[in-house]
Amino acid sequence: MSVSPPKRLVIATRESRLALWQAEHVKARLEAAWPGCEVSLLGMTTRGDQILDRTLSKVGGKGLFVKELEEALADGRADLAVHSMKDVPAEMPEGFALIATLARERPLDAFVSNRYASLDDMPPGTVVGTSSLRRESQLHAAHPYLGVEPLRGNLDTRLRKLDEGKYDAIILAAAGLQRLGLGDRIRAVLPAEVCLPAAGQGALGIEARADRHDVAAWLAPLVDADTAACVRAERALTRRLGGSCEVPVGAYCELVDGKLWLRAMVASPDGQQIVRSEGRAAPDEAQSLGERLADALLADGADQILASLSHG
Known part of the structure; x- marks a missing residue:
């Protein structure tokens, strides 16, 4: 079906440097796909950007980063919103849809430190900063002798806190560092065997109102089919598990020899219990x-971990 240009x-976007880079990237792609189209940005500060003294798991989860953007979509101030897919809740609110997934940047986590070359080099009692229960649980499991402290703020704020000596090392998504030209801050990339990333990590997603079929058609040239399939599997798994930032869930899907290879884990925050599966x-x-693997995790004991967290 043909569509009028x-x-x-x-584009609604958060106003952090990384979010603006992502929105500008989509803007440039749209202008290339639709010459003559005027594309502008609507910068917004979300609740998640404002609350920096508590972990996300204690103040409402990932939805805090998208609610204000969705309000702009709902009232017509914006046509689309650009998100890091790892920040998008597994369940989309009624009336909204993810209409496009762009090609993925490196989806793994990065070890950043001014003192140490890797996690293995860190002596007992040194402190790693992270805002993620998923990362925290895997750090505790692999390196129980390290201290893990909460770290909030945008990417630049987290790097500044590291440079001020408040942490011996921090863990960040490699994709954000690379997109902002800060790849030289990465001392080591954590392999998936050590730290499974979050569902959707490294991928950009476009959200619009579910009834805006015109916007979905205009975004079609930007879709990366392989990334979309991988992220669909990861999100199906976390959705089946009821996953949020309150639950340490890792999910990482790759396309290998024409097949999707999905690895996943559910852990207790202290890393004492970890259930893994792959398919x-x-x-x-x-x-x-994604749904099949979630069921396998639940059958292997993830249901008990999730139940203990919900009661806690």
Whole structure:
């Protein structure tokens, strides 16, 4: 079906440096796909950006980073919103849809330190900063002798706190550092065997109102089918588990020899209990792969971990 080219599009975005980079990247892609279209940004500060003294798991979760952007979509101030897919809740609110997933940057976590070359080099009692229960649980499991302290703020704020000596090392998403030209801050990339990333990490997603079929058609040229299939599997798994930032869940899917390879884990925050599973399927079976793997995790004991967290 042919679609009339857009004349004007407004992108809602958070105002952190990384979020603005992501929005500018989508803006440039749209202008290349639709010459003559005027694309502008609507910068916004979200609740998640404002609350910096508590971990996300204690103040409402990932939805704090998208609610204000969704309000701009709902009232027509913006046509689309750009998100880091790892920040998008597994369950989309009624009336909204993820309409495009762009090609993924490196999805793994990065070790950043001014003192040490790797986690293995850190002596007992040194402190690692992270805002993620997922990272914290895996750090405790692999390096129980290290201290782990909460770290909030945008990427620049976290790096500043490291440089001020408040932490011996911090863990960040490699993708954000690379996108902002800060790849030289990465001392080591943590392999998935050590630290499974969050569902959707490294991928950019575009959200719009579910009834804006025109916007979905205009975004179609930006879609990366392989990334979309991998992220669909990861999100299906976390959705089945009821996953949020309150639950340490890792999910990482790759396309290997034409098949999706999904690895996942559920852990207790202290890293004492970790349940892992993996599976493979064709790209068009992404959702069922994620759901099947979630069921396997639950059957192997993840249900008990999740129940203990909900009661806690």
